[in-house]
Amino acid sequence: MTARTMTPTTLPDKVWERHVVHEGGADEPDLLYIDLHLVHEVTSPQAFDGLRAEGRRVRRPDLTVATMDHNVPTTGLDQPIADPISAKQIEVLEANCDEFGVTLYPMGDPHQGIVHVIGPELGLTQPGMTVVCGDSHTATHGAFGSLAFGIGTSEVEHVLATQTLPQVRPKTLAVNVEGELPAGVTAKDIILAVIGELGTGGGIGHVIEYRGSAIRALSMEGRMTVCNMSIEAGARAGLVAPDDITFAYLKEKPHAPKGDAWDEAVAEWRTLVTDEGAVFDKEITIDASSLTPQITWGTNPGQVLPLSGSVPDPDSFDSPAAREVAARALAYMGLTPGTRLRDIAVDTVFIGSCTNSRIEDLRAAAAVFEGRQVAPKVRTLVVPGSGQVKAQAEAEGLDKVFTAAGAEWRSPGCSMCLGMNPDQLSPGERSASTSNRNFEGRQGRGGRTHLVSPAVAAATAVSGHFASPADLA
Amino acid sequence: MQPVHVISGTALPLDRSDVDTDQIIPSDWLKRVERTGFGKGLFAEWRDDRNFVLNAPEYAGATILVAGPNFGIGSSREHAVWALTDYGFQAVISPRFGDIFYNNSTKAGLVPVVVEPDVDEALLRAIKADPALEIHIDIERLTVSAPAAGIEATFPLDPFTQHRILEGLDDVGLTLRHAADIDAFEKARPGWLPVTTA
Numbered sequence: 001m002t003a004r005t006m007t008p009t010t011l012p013d014k015v016w017e018r019h020v021v022h023e024g025g026a027d028e029p030d031l032l033y034i035d036l037h038l039v040h041e042v043t044s045p046q047a048f049d050g051l052r053a054e055g056r057r058v059r060r061p062d063l064t065v066a067t068m069d070h071n072v073p074t075t076g077l078d079q080p081i082a083d084p085i086s087a088k089q090i091e092v093l094e095a096n097c098d099e100f101g102v103t104l105y106p107m108g109d110p111h112q113g114i115v116h117v118i119g120p121e122l123g124l125t126q127p128g129m130t131v132v133c134g135d136s137h138t139a140t141h142g143a144f145g146s147l148a149f150g151i152g153t154s155e156v157e158h159v160l161a162t163q164t165l166p167q168v169r170p171k172t173l174a175v176n177v178e179g180e181l182p183a184g185v186t187a188k189d190i191i192l193a194v195i196g197e198l199g200t201g202g203g204i205g206h207v208i209e210y211r212g213s214a215i216r217a218l219s220m221e222g223r224m225t226v227c228n229m230s231i232e233a234g235a236r237a238g239l240v241a242p243d244d245i246t247f248a249y250l251k252e253k254p255h256a257p258k259g260d261a262w263d264e265a266v267a268e269w270r271t272l273v274t275d276e277g278a279v280f281d282k283e284i285t286i287d288a289s290s291l292t293p294q295i296t297w298g299t300n301p302g303q304v305l306p307l308s309g310s311v312p313d314p315d316s317f318d319s320p321a322a323r324e325v326a327a328r329a330l331a332y333m334g335l336t337p338g339t340r341l342r343d344i345a346v347d348t349v350f351i352g353s354c355t356n357s358r359i360e361d362l363r364a365a366a367a368v369f370e371g372r373q374v375a376p377k378v379r380t381l382v383v384p385g386s387g388q389v390k391a392q393a394e395a396e397g398l399d400k401v402f403t404a405a406g407a408e409w410r411s412p413g414c415s416m417c418l419g420m421n422p423d424q425l426s427p428g429e430r431s432a433s434t435s436n437r438n439f440e441g442r443q444g445r446g447g448r449t450h451l452v453s454p455a456v457a458a459a460t461a462v463s464g465h466f467a468s469p470a471d472l473a
Numbered sequence: 474m475q476p477v478h479v480i481s482g483t484a485l486p487l488d489r490s491d492v493d494t495d496q497i498i499p500s501d502w503l504k505r506v507e508r509t510g511f512g513k514g515l516f517a518e519w520r521d522d523r524n525f526v527l528n529a530p531e532y533a534g535a536t537i538l539v540a541g542p543n544f545g546i547g548s549s550r551e552h553a554v555w556a557l558t559d560y561g562f563q564a565v566i567s568p569r570f571g572d573i574f575y576n577n578s579t580k581a582g583l584v585p586v587v588v589e590p591d592v593d594e595a596l597l598r599a600i601k602a603d604p605a606l607e608i609h610i611d612i613e614r615l616t617v618s619a620p621a622a623g624i625e626a627t628f629p630l631d632p633f634t635q636h637r638i639l640e641g642l643d644d645v646g647l648t649l650r651h652a653a654d655i656d657a658f659e660k661a662r663p664g665w666l667p668v669t670t671a
Binding site: 028036042043045065089092123135200205232236255256264265300321328418420442 | 489490491493495496499500501503504505506507508518541542543546547548549550551552554569570571572573576577580581631632633644645647648649651654655658659662663664665666667668669670671
């Protein structure tokens with residue numbers, strides 16, 4: 001390891017410096033060691049092909065783990081996959097993991113699930129690590145104080161072959177969320193408000209450290225929701241300093257250190273804080289006590305407003321470019337300026353995705369559904385993030401609450417977040433979704449997505465139009 | 474990767490900001506296990522609109538894409554880069570790129586050119602006025618120019634990436650020069666760090 005610097009250092013820089021294999025200097029980027037590489041079926045086949053073409057092996061299969069999530073159906077798992085191209089991609093991952101000796105949690109395995117849900121619940125994601133995956137929501141793992149970021153397929157191949165990545169060091173951005181969240185306001189509302197403040201590009205070139213009393217008060221599930229959407233503000237990584245909440249979550253997880261090794265690890269993890277006096281390249285502060293439930297109205301996650309607001313008028317934006325962007329978004333979304341967001345009716349509600357499919361998310365949704373019914377004609381899907389989340393929810397009887405309310409209880413996967421499996425919106429269909437992207441066509445060609453928290457999604461399912469739990473009689 | 478020194482050709486104006494990778498290549502195209510054939514899926518949904526600029530005959534054969542800010546935000550899918558190169562683009566010009574898309578481009582033979590917003594706007598205006606306008610991107614000098622429109626600007630590229638593009642070098646091969654450093658680093662890692670095997 002490189003010598004630890006004595007000058008005050010930010011947490012992102014600390015984790016970075018502890019992973020530099022070769023310092024690049026002026027002529028090349030630093031070469032970083034990767035502690036954990038998560039692999040799924042969509043962004044890996046061409047990387048394994050690249051290894052084969054060059055006669056290379058996976059350098060550290062023991063630091064690599066694979067699962068199937070993007071493509072998998074969430075119903076009828078006892079049946080063959082209907083889409084032959086999806087089926088092929090699943091088969092190719094199985095064959096590649098077999099050939100290169102990579103541990104795989106396949107469909108139907110009790111530990112299968114969304115890659116960003118299973119890493120933490122297996123205890124593979126730990127503080128201070130570097131974690132990569134061919135998926136932009138890899139920042140989720142930053143909730144543990146690890147430096148976790150999404151990579152492309154060429155980089156997947158590079159990590160498989162060398163367990164390292166050449167990287168230009170990002171700038172640092174402190175997002176301070178101070179104060180107490182009002183009742184009914186969640187981690188999802190924090191991150192949507194942060195993205196609204198930074199815009200889709202505000203975090204480009206930066207790693208975010210989420211700080212402040214409102215972040216410290218969040219559970220690990222909440223911190224994962226916040227870090228997960230860092231990329232929607234342009235930041236490849238976002239992290240939270242580990243603390244007793246982190247350690248309590250990790251203790252006894254299958255791959256967490258045991259015995260003396262646990263104590264040794266915790267002592268090391270306690271050094272993972274931004275030093276007093278360390279300076280970030282950029283800093284913003286959000287007042288948590290002023291936040292209310294948030295909802296997106298447009299076609300990127302930066303186009304977000306409080307639920308109490310109305311569809312904005314494109315003419316209200318400053319520049320001609322911004323006016324055009326807003327007008328195009330409203331045309332796609334089929335919305336009229338001035339419409340109260342609470343008056344917008346939905347066809348579908350999706351509760352799931354790597355942003356909001358953990359047990360706490362499902363408990364929040366179930367608390368709203370308890371003793372209530374989904375509004376007529378609203379299709380409501382509840383898709384747990386993993387086999388473990390599914391089992392836990394069923395042990396708590398949450399599945400019964402969902403089905404009694406008229407929602408569908410599914411098997412784990414990415415599902416309608418990106419519509420690579422049969423769970424999709426039809427053209428013109430409108431959803432309330434707990435996922436992370438409201439891009440055009442994201443949930444199915446022509447589909448119209450509004451991003452919200454699990455509590456708002458559930459209340460919306462009951463009302464038939466956008467609502468918070470407080471709105472329900 | 475093939476070595477690239479200069480890219481010269483006509484350009485296509487995609488005058489939109491926040492073009493995300495879901496638009497560049499929609500997710501139903503991501504089920505393929507090959508690296509080729511993605512050009513047909515480029516901007517698949519927008520192409521259904523006959524008025525979309527990619528369908529305009531005057532821009533047929535363009536090898537440079539000029540876009541608004543925040544190009545390539547969103548998903549990490551390298552398929553977005555493969556779709557652009559498979560279609561015939563060799564470079565994309567924008568005031569700001571999504572980080573992952575930018576990295577993916579430099580690994581997969583697409584040159585990302587970051588210019589000031591006023592240069593981007595001037596280029597968009599010039600190619601809308603004259604679709605046959607020649608644009609030159611010089612990777613040795615790090616300049617982008619459209620002489621007939623009187624536009625010339627420089628763009629940033631870190632020296633390592635510039636060197637890799639000019640020489641067409643394989644990243645893994647370059648990293649393996651540091652194999653001894655990787656071995657040494659691995660030996661010093663704490664024993665309590667997790668492994669994925671049982």
